[in-house]
Amino acid sequence: MTSATAQQTTNAQTTARRRAATPDGLGLIHPIACERAEGHLLWDVEGNRYYDFCGGIGVLNVGHNHPKVVQAVKDQADKFLHTCFHVAMYDGYISLAEKLNNLVPIDGPCKTALFNSGAEAGENAVKICRMATKRTGVVGFERAFHGRTLLGMTLTGKTKPYSAGMGPFAPEVYRLPVKPFFASHRRHTDAEVERMAKDALDNLFAYHIEPENVACVMIEPVLGEGGFYPAHCVAMKILRETCAQHGILFIADEVQSGFGRCGANFAIERYEIEPDMVAMAKSMGDGLPISAVTARSEIMDSLHVGAIGGTYGGNPLACAAALAVLDVMKDERLPERALKIGEKVMALFFELEKTYDFIGDVRGLGAMCAFEVVLPGTMTPDPDRCGKILAAARDKGLLIMRASGNVVRTLMPLTIPDEDLDDALRILKESVAAVA
Numbered sequence: 001m002t003s004a005t006a007q008q009t010t011n012a013q014t015t016a017r018r019r020a021a022t023p024d025g026l027g028l029i030h031p032i033a034c035e036r037a038e039g040h041l042l043w044d045v046e047g048n049r050y051y052d053f054c055g056g057i058g059v060l061n062v063g064h065n066h067p068k069v070v071q072a073v074k075d076q077a078d079k080f081l082h083t084c085f086h087v088a089m090y091d092g093y094i095s096l097a098e099k100l101n102n103l104v105p106i107d108g109p110c111k112t113a114l115f116n117s118g119a120e121a122g123e124n125a126v127k128i129c130r131m132a133t134k135r136t137g138v139v140g141f142e143r144a145f146h147g148r149t150l151l152g153m154t155l156t157g158k159t160k161p162y163s164a165g166m167g168p169f170a171p172e173v174y175r176l177p178v179k180p181f182f183a184s185h186r187r188h189t190d191a192e193v194e195r196m197a198k199d200a201l202d203n204l205f206a207y208h209i210e211p212e213n214v215a216c217v218m219i220e221p222v223l224g225e226g227g228f229y230p231a232h233c234v235a236m237k238i239l240r241e242t243c244a245q246h247g248i249l250f251i252a253d254e255v256q257s258g259f260g261r262c263g264a265n266f267a268i269e270r271y272e273i274e275p276d277m278v279a280m281a282k283s284m285g286d287g288l289p290i291s292a293v294t295a296r297s298e299i300m301d302s303l304h305v306g307a308i309g310g311t312y313g314g315n316p317l318a319c320a321a322a323l324a325v326l327d328v329m330k331d332e333r334l335p336e337r338a339l340k341i342g343e344k345v346m347a348l349f350f351e352l353e354k355t356y357d358f359i360g361d362v363r364g365l366g367a368m369c370a371f372e373v374v375l376p377g378t379m380t381p382d383p384d385r386c387g388k389i390l391a392a393a394r395d396k397g398l399l400i401m402r403a404s405g406n407v408v409r410t411l412m413p414l415t416i417p418d419e420d421l422d423d424a425l426r427i428l429k430e431s432v433a434a435v436a
């Protein structure tokens with residue numbers, strides 16, 4: 001048998017090879033093959049240049065190949081690639097843990113354990129909370145996304161495409177409704193939200209699981225894959241208070257919303273709420289696979305030796321990248337930049353909402369912004385027209401993606417200069433006009 005040649009010439013050829021060699025279950029957002037990328041730009045194998053508003057699905061807050069990250073990884077590669085932190089320790093892991101312990105918005109001494117992916121961070125967060133509380137129940141939300149492992153997909157509050165047909169699922173997972181906690185400030189008064197959130201929690205504890213058996217609640221401050229819904233600040237406060245009242249640990253899943261994206265180091269800071277634990281990944285490594293769980297020391301120390309860890313967690317190259325990311329985030333004031341980017345993006349999205357009857361809700365926090373594409377004059381999702389907007393944008397040189405079928409979302413590198421941001425937004429505006 002002859003194997004396919006490694007040479008890639010066109011996007012179509014690469015797509016055909018991909019279809020033949022990899023399973024259909026691996027989704028593909030844009031049928032282009034990357035040749036190189038830099039900052040907020042990506043070039044395909046045909047030489048087309050794109051503004052990248054996908055950022056590898058929220059991984060590239062500091063941009064593709066940030067020179068400081070690349071240099072840090074090269075320097076580490078010259079020393080050693082791997083020891084396994086359990087075999088022989090190294091400074092990068094410990095320095096990164098020290099920095100994250102100080103960075104998370106949690107009072108008191110913290111500790112950090114490193115893993116490889118967002119799903120692994122979530123899984124380990126739950127393990128640690130169960131051991132710390134000696135309870136088994138875990139509460140998540142409708143529309144949440146926490147990854148594709150067994151516990152991750154069980155906690156994920158959407159059946160298709162994430163869990164349908166893949167049961168049985170992990171036990172002791174309970175779900176709160178999305179509406180009270182992610183209600184729109186534009187459509188509901190604070191008093192309404194307070195009543196809805198309290199009712200939902202009362203209902204959970206009365207009919208599903210008693211609070212004394214709940215170890216933790218896991219919440220994305222802004223639902224990512226679920227459609228870019230920022231949590232409502234009143235509901236967040238009620239959730240926080242309820243957790244404190246019953247000894248339930250509050251986990252902020254900051255995998256997509258963290259590292260400056262929402263206008264603060266972590267999105268939860270925008271709510272002025274102190275979580276008990278933060279799960280993070282994605283933009284932490286600028287593309288190198290790394291994730292983390294950080295919480296107060298007494299929580300993190302509630303496991304026996306060997307209960308957490310792994311062969312690759314906190315790999316030296318990934319730690320070097322993450323340490324550089326933290327420096328860049330601070331030096332280039334990326335959380336502040338996210339606020340400025342968000343203002344520009346939301347101004348366009350509100351304009352689109354006023355202009356077109358097929359643009360539904362507009363929402364966002366910092367530079368995590370979105371608009372819905374709906375059937376004209378209704379709230380009914382229109383994934384077809386949404387797909388046409390994405391295709392039109394790609395043809396004009398902008399890679400942008402959707403969440404939950406009909407929601408156009410922005411995950412551009414926060415390092416994008418104003419001039420290119422304006423040009424990319426012009427393309428998006430024209431792409432929406434093109435499908436009107």
Ligand code: PLP
Nearest residue numbers: 117118119145146147224255256
């Ligand atoms: N949690 C959130 C909020 C996410 O957005 C994602 C991925 O999109 C995950 C967890 C899972 O991360 P990973 O794909 O790295 O396992």
